Amino acid sequence: MNYTKLIDSIHLLKQDSPPKWGIMNSSMMLKHCSAFIDVYLNKTKLNPLIFIVGFVFGIFHRLYLKYIVRYNVKNYIKNLPTLKVFNTYRYENIDFEFEKNKLISDLKEVESINKEYLFNNFHGIVPNKSFKKVVYFHTSYHLYQFDVYKT
Numbered sequence: 001m002n003y004t005k006l007i008d009s010i011h012l013l014k015q016d017s018p019p020k021w022g023i024m025n026s027s028m029m030l031k032h033c034s035a036f037i038d039v040y041l042n043k044t045k046l047n048p049l050i051f052i053v054g055f056v057f058g059i060f061h062r063l064y065l066k067y068i069v070r071y072n073v074k075n076y077i078k079n080l081p082t083l084k085v086f087n088t089y090r091y092e093n094i095d096f097e098f099e100k101n102k103l104i105s106d107l108k109e110v111e112s113i114n115k116e117y118l119f120n121n122f123h124g125i126v127p128n129k130s131f132k133k134v135v136y137f138h139t140s141y142h143l144y145q146f147d148v149y150k151t
Contacts, residue, residue: 001136003111005149007104009140012148015096019145021078028088029142030099035086036138037106039122040131044085046121058123062130071137073144073151103139110135 010030017026024032038044069075088094110132118131126134143149 001132003107003136006107006136006139006143009143009149010100010104013100013143013146017146017148020147022145024088024145026146027094027096027099028091029146030096030103031088031091031094032082032086033139033142034099034103034106035088037103037110037135039085040118040120040135041106041109042120044121046085058126062123062134065134065137069137071133073137073141073149076137076141078145107135107139 013026013030015026019025019029035044039046065071065076113128113132116128117125118128119125120131140149144151
């Protein structure tokens with residue numbers, strides 16, 4: 001996992017970069033990716049129902065990514081709905097530069113984590129390598145969506 005490649009791809013993104021699919025604009029996508037990381041790092045508290053659903057979904061999702069998608073952004077289904085906690089459509093006037101810098105900072109934080117296991121509100125106990133792989137995949141998938149991440 002090359003987090004430098006993700007960060008370099010983020011620097012290629014422009015506020016008016018069009019998506020290859022979907023209706024998120026680039027500012028929404030940056031905020032969405034940061035929201036995903038915030039949940040994984042327990043910076044966002046989830047209600048108990050989301051925790052239960054997320055825990056069960058998370059097990060199947062990680063298996064899906066590993067054995068079906070094989071962590072290849074080209075193999076992942078496009079235009080899937082997202083959970084409300086990750087949904088950025090409700091925000092207006094998202095500051096592109098702020099979100100860009102926040103996502104870069106979040107990715108550096110993820111990359112620096114050395115614990116063997118992490119506990120998060122969404123998937124429970126997750127091995128560090130799996131945690132970093134899921135964050136990397138999710139972010140690279142959305143950067144690929146905006147044609148700034150090359151596989």
